Amino acid sequence: MKQKTIRIGVDIGGTFTDFVLHDEARGLSATGKRLTTPDQPGRAIVEGIVRLLAETNSTIDQIHSIVHGTTLITNTVLERTGAKIGLLASAGFRDILEMGREIRYDVDDLALEPVPVLVPRHLRLDIPGRLKADGGEFTPLDEQAVCDAVRHLVDEEGIEALAIAFLHSYRNPAHELAARQVVRALYPDLLVSLSAEVAPEIREYERTNTTCVNAYVQPRVHGYLDRLVDDLRALGFAGELYIMLSSGGITTIEDAKNFPVRLIESGPAAGAMAAAHIARETGQRRVISFDMGGTTAKMCLVEDYAPHIKHDFEAGRLHRFKQGSGLPLKVTVVDMIEIGAGGGSIAGLDALGLLKVGPRSAGSVPGPVCYGRGGTEPTVTDADLMLGYLDPAYFLGGEMGLRDTAAGDAMESRLGRPLGIDAPGAARGIQAVVNESMAGATRMHLAENGKDPRDYTMIAFGGAGPVHAYGLAKLLKVRQLIVPPGAGVISAFGFLVAPPTVDFVRGYVSPVARLDWPHVRGLIADMADQARRLLDAASAATAPMQTRLYADMRYVGQGFEVSVGVPAEAIAAGDGGALHEAFGAAYRARFGRAAQGMPVEVVGWRLSASLPIQQISLTRTREEGAEPLRGHRRVDFPDFGPVDTAIYDRYALAPGMRIVGAALFEERESTFAVGPDCVTEVDPHGHLITTIVADAGTAAG
Secondary structure (H helix, E strand, O other): OOOOOEEEEEEEOOOEEEEEEEEOOOOEEEEEEEEOOOOOHHHHHHHHHHHHHHHOOOOHHHEEEEEEEOOHHHHHHHHOOOOOEEEEEEOOOOOHHHHOOOOOOOOOOOOOOOOOOOOOHHHEEEEOOEEOOOOOEEEOOOHHHHHHHHHHHHHHOOOOEEEEEOOOOOOOOHHHHHHHHHHHHHOOOOEEEEHHHHOOOOOHHHHHHHHHHHHHHHHHHHHHHHHHHHHHHHHOOOOEEEEEOOOOOEEEHHHHHHOHHHHOOHHHHHHHHHHHHHHHHHOOOEEEEEEEOOOOEEEEEEEOOEEOEEOOEEEOOOOOOOOOOOEEEOOOEEOEEEEOOOOOEEEEEOOOOOEEEEEEEOOOOOOOHHHOOOOOOOEHHHHHHHOOOOOOOOHHHHOOOOOHHHHHHHHHHHHHHHHOOOHHHHHHHHHHHHHHHHHHHHHHHHHHOOOOHHHOEEEEEOOOHHHHHHHHHHHHOOOEEEEOOOHHHHHHHHHHHOOEEEEEEEEEEEEHHHOOHHHHHHHHHHHHHHHHHHHHHOOOOOOOOEEEEEEEEEEOOOOOOEEEEEOHHHHHHOOHHHHHHHHHHHHHHHHOOOOOOOOEEEEEEEEEEEOOOOOOOOOOOOOOOOOOEEEEEEEEEOOOEEEEEEEEEHHHOOOOOEEEOOEEEEOOOOEEEEOOOEEEEEOOOOOEEEEEOOOHHHHHO
């Protein structure tokens, strides 16, 4: 029997499904890209894996594991296509989903549309029983009421899943556990989500909402993952299937099925983890990760080789940039901003006759006009082709020819004539609009974090990222760009370099001066035990577990918290002074000042546990004697117009090469374009490192 040494990362995007294969035994890495099959996503996965195995002379029984991310949860919440669910709440609290935070997300909108709740009122039932704020029992749970309520919800209403969220259960889960036991005795196969397990934190509304979202998507996730496992087993796959978490870690199928809400940003997180890996390779401590695919563009900050993380997320917003217009969730996610700007984003005219790009996307079916698959509306990819960035004969390495004449005709008829300009002018307009949209979103994201983009290096990837990175960097005044090898499939690469990671939280509100340290140590020990069990299941190798501790802290009376890294020694010693000091430093770093003499409290404890990162690379061995320069063509660059541009074969570039001026670097999955004011060097890992020179004449010279 062959040794299982192959790992495969799979990223399903709106237009393409990307693959990266790595064989540790042979030191081999290979990439692949196929059009996404939205009606049956597993089909593209199976076809892509079969092809990769053939191209690398490998067999299915050599695969140790497949790591996958999914946008199923996000799409289900956004489209409101989840399961019919019920909610059991403490008596008097079944309307908490509609009361919410009791604030309007837009105080100026007199016709404000309320955020739709996932559980209508007739499916939310009160259960007598009450816990006190410290977890002690105030009123015993009425188990007969639980029994009657569940019978009604299942037999008469036909719910598919059940959420249980009782008051103060984050401090004591006894009532929720007892209720689940009653439910399972009646309906063993009914999917049940407990708030004490899904989100054991303070804030009843957010905790209840997170639990309901978990139940809402759970039947769909079960079906999707079960079908995917069956498809892979039919292929002969006998290894392990892992799933990417929203926090950037990976977990087991069973954990993903139990807590699918933790996967809500599963797909986008992979790109951030890949950017962190590349930042570590290149020694860049301050990085903007720029991932532009076929449907969306995603930007996040990576500092000290780790992406920014946050512990709350708003899903399914009615208005993308209006906080409060979505469903607030207590989940750990990579902190990023995502906008509807990708290669497939459709360009058109708005009600005022102005050019607009996105968020509608042509996706993979029918795709951009130039794909020749039935698309009729011009997209960003069509504009890139017209402006010279893409070679119609070398798209996907020549596998998919592009139709530049069709793209030009659509650009002329749909945009040029109504705007009174020619087709190239319309294409330049599309590029300018999409670049400005991404620049505005990035500026806003950095400003919210108190950062200046000029202090950062940009790592660009995704199928369309390297094409637009130069224009975006100019708008942001970023002076250095890094584009890794295999840039078009880097998100799939991120699945392989992301360490198995789990995150836990335990709510425990107490002033620092009155902390029950034995209780705190017990909470941390419980989280560490759960982490060890999950990580053992997520890795065949025995490896030391690395843990990081955090405390969610605030000044007494504040309505928000700051997550503070806590030394393990402070916990062991019960050192409240060290907690105060750590909180003050974190608060000053975020807000520029800290209050003096104000009492501080902890509202929750967090533990993040991970296994060591696997070091792999997508650098290809350069063929001796290969000629890097392919030729020249005219490319229309922002601020410069059409420029005669050298075209290089990315696979033929040798480490140490230095290229001055405008250039296109073509590889199978993407094209990197740099303007006349650039100097590009190839580093030892094969990364292209481009410096934008302030004086274009300096670069030319």
